[in-house]
Amino acid sequence: MLGVCYYPEHWPEDWWAADAQCMRELGITYVRIGEFAWSRYEPRRAEFAWGWLDRAMNTLGGAGLKIVLGTPTATPPKWLVDEFPGLTPIDEQGRPRGFGSRRHYTFSSQAYWRESARIVEALAERYGQHAALVGWQTDNEYGCHNTVLSWGAEDLKAFRAWLRRNYQSPERLNEAWGSAFWSMEVRSFDEVALPNLTVTEPNPAARLDYWRFQSEQVAAYDRMQCDIVRRHSPGRWITHNFMGFFNDFDHWQVGDHLDFASWDSYPIGLVERFPFGDAERERWQDTSHPDIAPFHHDLYRGVGRGRFWVMEQQPGPVNWAPWNPAPARGMVRLWTLEAHAHGADVVSYFRWRQASFAQEQMHAGLNLPNSHELSPGGREAAMAANDLARLGELPATAQAQVAIVYDYEAHWITAIQPHGVDFRYPELVFRWYEAIRRLGLDVDFVAPGAPLENYRLVLAPSLPIVSDGAERALVAATGIVAFGPRSGSKTRHFSIPEDLPPGPLQRLLNSRVTEVSSLRPGVKVGISGAICGHAERWREQVETRAETLATFADGAPALIVEDNYLYLACWPNVDALSMFMALLCRKAGLSTIELPGEVRLRRRGDLTFAFNYGETPWRAPFSGQPLLGEPEVVPRNFTIWRS
Numbered sequence: 001m002l003g004v005c006y007y008p009e010h011w012p013e014d015w016w017a018a019d020a021q022c023m024r025e026l027g028i029t030y031v032r033i034g035e036f037a038w039s040r041y042e043p044r045r046a047e048f049a050w051g052w053l054d055r056a057m058n059t060l061g062g063a064g065l066k067i068v069l070g071t072p073t074a075t076p077p078k079w080l081v082d083e084f085p086g087l088t089p090i091d092e093q094g095r096p097r098g099f100g101s102r103r104h105y106t107f108s109s110q111a112y113w114r115e116s117a118r119i120v121e122a123l124a125e126r127y128g129q130h131a132a133l134v135g136w137q138t139d140n141e142y143g144c145h146n147t148v149l150s151w152g153a154e155d156l157k158a159f160r161a162w163l164r165r166n167y168q169s170p171e172r173l174n175e176a177w178g179s180a181f182w183s184m185e186v187r188s189f190d191e192v193a194l195p196n197l198t199v200t201e202p203n204p205a206a207r208l209d210y211w212r213f214q215s216e217q218v219a220a221y222d223r224m225q226c227d228i229v230r231r232h233s234p235g236r237w238i239t240h241n242f243m244g245f246f247n248d249f250d251h252w253q254v255g256d257h258l259d260f261a262s263w264d265s266y267p268i269g270l271v272e273r274f275p276f277g278d279a280e281r282e283r284w285q286d287t288s289h290p291d292i293a294p295f296h297h298d299l300y301r302g303v304g305r306g307r308f309w310v311m312e313q314q315p316g317p318v319n320w321a322p323w324n325p326a327p328a329r330g331m332v333r334l335w336t337l338e339a340h341a342h343g344a345d346v347v348s349y350f351r352w353r354q355a356s357f358a359q360e361q362m363h364a365g366l367n368l369p370n371s372h373e374l375s376p377g378g379r380e381a382a383m384a385a386n387d388l389a390r391l392g393e394l395p396a397t398a399q400a401q402v403a404i405v406y407d408y409e410a411h412w413i414t415a416i417q418p419h420g421v422d423f424r425y426p427e428l429v430f431r432w433y434e435a436i437r438r439l440g441l442d443v444d445f446v447a448p449g450a451p452l453e454n455y456r457l458v459l460a461p462s463l464p465i466v467s468d469g470a471e472r473a474l475v476a477a478t479g480i481v482a483f484g485p486r487s488g489s490k491t492r493h494f495s496i497p498e499d500l501p502p503g504p505l506q507r508l509l510n511s512r513v514t515e516v517s518s519l520r521p522g523v524k525v526g527i528s529g530a531i532c533g534h535a536e537r538w539r540e541q542v543e544t545r546a547e548t549l550a551t552f553a554d555g556a557p558a559l560i561v562e563d564n565y566l567y568l569a570c571w572p573n574v575d576a577l578s579m580f581m582a583l584l585c586r587k588a589g590l591s592t593i594e595l596p597g598e599v600r601l602r603r604r605g606d607l608t609f610a611f612n613y614g615e616t617p618w619r620a621p622f623s624g625q626p627l628l629g630e631p632e633v634v635p636r637n638f639t640i641w642r643s
Contacts (some may be wrong), residue, residue: 001340001388002381003030003068003348004366005312008056009040010355015371016056019352020063022372027385030346031060032311035070035140036102038119039077050126061132068239068348069133071123071225073116074140075102080115087112090152092196097147101359102140106150107217108158113224120228128233135237137311138225141264142240148214148248151196155214160189162213176493177205204416205494211412215249223257241311242303244270244296245426247411251303252447261304264312264350267293267335272321275427286328287636290600290613291434293335297342298433299406302445306397310339312350315377316364324362330636332377334611336384337638341602341609343397349381387628391640395605400442401590403455404433405463405470407448413464413490420518422537425462428484428571432461435574435581440593440601452477457588463487466504474508474565480588481508482566482580485538489513502567510562511544513569525570526553530583533576540569549583593621599633611638 004023008016023031033056042048060067081088081099087109089097097104105112127133142148167173170186179185184203186192195202195210226238237259242251244266255261267288271281280289300308315332317324339347354365354375361369366378374382411425418424436443436459444455449469452458458477461484463470474481488502497503501513517539519525524534529550539552546562552570559580560567564587568580585592595601598614610620612633619632622641629639 001346002026002028002336002385003032003309003311003346004028005032005348005351006060007036007351007355008033008060009037009052011353013052013055016059017063018372020060020065023065023352024063026366026374026378026382027389028381029066030068030134030348031065031352032068032070032137032348033057033060034123035072035137036075038072038075038080041072041123042077042119044079045083048122053127057127057130057132061130065132066134067130067132068135068137069123069127070137071116071120071139071229073105073119073138073225076105076112076115084109084111084115086152086154087115088152089147089150090155091146092149092151094151094197096152101145103145103147105147106152106154107148107214107221108150108152108155110154113221116221117224117228120225121232124229124232128229128236133233133236135239135259136229136233137262138222138229138238138240138258140241141243142218142222142254143246143248144243146248148218149211150214151194156192156194158217159194159210159213160192162216163192163209164189166209177203177209178493178495179203201417207416208409208412208494211248211416212409215253215408218249219253219256222254226257239304239309239311242300244292245273247408247426250408251300252408255303255305258304260307260309260345261300262309262311263296263300265293265296265310265335265339266312266314266318267331268314268325268327269318269321272323274430275422275424284613285323286325287331287613288335289434290598290611291430291437293338294342294437294600294602295430295433297339297344298443299445301343301397302406302447306343308344310344310347313339313347315349315351315366315381316375317362318364319360319362326364327377328636329376330380332380333384333387334613334636334638336381337387337609337640338602338611340388340394341604341607341611343604347384349377390628391607395607397604399454400444401456401588402436402441403444403446403452403458404429404436405448405450405458405460406445407460407463407465410462410464410486413494414462414486416494418518419516420520420537422521423518423571429461431574431577432459432484432581435577436585437600438578438595438597439581439585439590440595441585441590442603449473452479452481455479456590457584458482459584460484460487464490465492466502467492471504474505477564480564480566480584482568482584483509484568485540485570486516487567505565505567508562508565509544509560509567510546511542511557511560511567513540513542515541517541524573527551527558527570527572527576528553529559531559531572531576531579533573533579535570535576536573537571539571542567542569606643608641608643609638610640612636
């Protein structure tokens with residue numbers, strides 16, 4: 001159930017056997033290697049140096065470790081970049097993003113596709129049936145460092161080809177993009193320019209299609225690697241390690257051809273990356289927010305069709321956030337058990353030993369950089385291994401009663417044309433997730449169009465484009481379905497629907513939106529009725545024949561219901577959102593428990609896990625002797641009961 005990321009090329013070869021033995025003694029079963037080693041595999045074109053990897057894999061496998069081998073395409077070597085300078089990405093201002101770190105390629109480079117296929121095939125041919133190899137990781141963290149959207153000549157060439165396939169004629173493209181506006185019409189696809197470096201805002205329909213195009217490039221590139229690996233490495237699984245709060249490509253598309261999803265869990269680093277206010281950042285600075293890691297566990301369990309790994313687990317301070325505090329004692333152990341509670345097959349720590357050189361030398365590992373001395377996080381990993389051994393085989397993860405529809409296009413649409421600078425789709429979804437988990441409920445994430453019939457409550461915090469498949473799924477839903485602001489507000493081509501928002505949802509909600517307002521910070525619009533509080537950031541003017549459950553201060557509908565469908569016409573504050581979730585649960589007949597802000601529950605089969613991120617004990621309302629922990633859940637710790 002535990003793994004670690006290891007870089008044998010970083011350490012003296014006479015350390016490898018001792019490292020492998022120490023891993024086994026610590027309770028580690030899986031080891032990921034090789035994802036950044038292209039320059040060691042192939043120092044010069046077609047001159048492969050496999051001997052060191054042969055020995056490393058034999059050493060690790062000989063110690064009883066199961067190997068996950070990464071394809072090395074996140075770091076093309078210098079000789080390859082010199083040979084094909086067009087493979088490097090170009091930033092939105094037209095500047096090259098060159099060699100010297102990682103992810104220095106654009107997905108649109110045909111030359112890089114060929115070179116990627118060549119190195120993946122060479123690697124898979126040699127090691128695909130190695131006795132110790134159990135699985136593969138493709139590339140590493142697609143899109144990291146803002147590298148999905150590239151703006152160069154290779155990208156323009158590929159984008160024009162994508163437009164030809166999707167629109168067939170310039171006339172259809174002009175119609176779809178509304179190019180009559182500002183005289184933006186083109187006479188051929190060769191006249192299409194990239195939607196950047198314009199005097200003012202580019203055409204939002206063009207920008208959305210460009211995001212779709214680049215997202216599909218990522219998925220196609222990953223599928224190319226998966227096809228090669230499966231051909232040469234039968235019986236081994238394939239995954240990719242996604243990231244936290246990253247929405248620049250559609251993860252559902254990439255997940256379709258993986259055996260399961262993985263993600264890289266850095267809970268404290270993500271506190272600095274998420275748009276929290278100062279008070280929340282300070283509150284969670286050394287524990288993380290209690291919903292950051294679980295949010296992604298649940299999301300990637302969905303992307304992985306019920307299975308996921310944590311491929312990289314934070315074991316101590318990281319190096320890449322604006323501030324990088326050490327985790328509070330107990331949190332590495334807590335995060336490990338929490339991932340398993342949410343269904344993780346394996347939690348793999350990054351990394352075995354802290355690097356003493358290069359960009360990540362300030363990033364902790366399970367061992368200090370000097371040799372084989374465990375770090376504080378390493379000691380907690382040993383404790384977690386003991387916990388998991390005591391629990392034995394964990395029961396299967398059951399489907400939750402609550403689903404959240406997660407739509408990557410919703411992020412693109414609201415980022416392209418936010419209307420208010422603080423309307424951030426990932427933040428809205430996170431706050432809905434936080435509010436429902438404060439009621440003690442488990443959550444599944446589903447893609448737009450996924451079946452919804454078996455969920456008692458379905459949440460769509462915002463669903464701007466309602467595709468035909470999504471509409472069918474929503475119509476077929478048998479539970480309570482709740483929509484948030486901007487749902488049904490756009491067509492596929494980034495236009496306002498002819499019959500006004502919520503577009504296809506009008507027949508479910510018996511309502512239409514006639515006006516929207518973004519609210520600057522400090523502006524609050526009161527809400528009263530079935531829920532109370534206020535709207536912030538965003539509100540809508542709704543005309544409705546449905547039942548009004550709550551109104552704004554001016555008497556306009558804020559929350560409406562038609563049959564089992566509800567629409568909340570604003571971005572609610574904490575109080576209003578909490579009352580909204582409680583109302584939805586009552587309508588759905590769900591049993592809830594109001595939790596403190598620091599405590600969360602998760603069920604896995606007949607096991608109930610309670611996690612305390614706070615500084616004070618919490619008395620859980622469960623009877624019987626816990627399997628692990630105390631009846632009073634102590635700070636920075638957990639308790640597990642069997643029902």
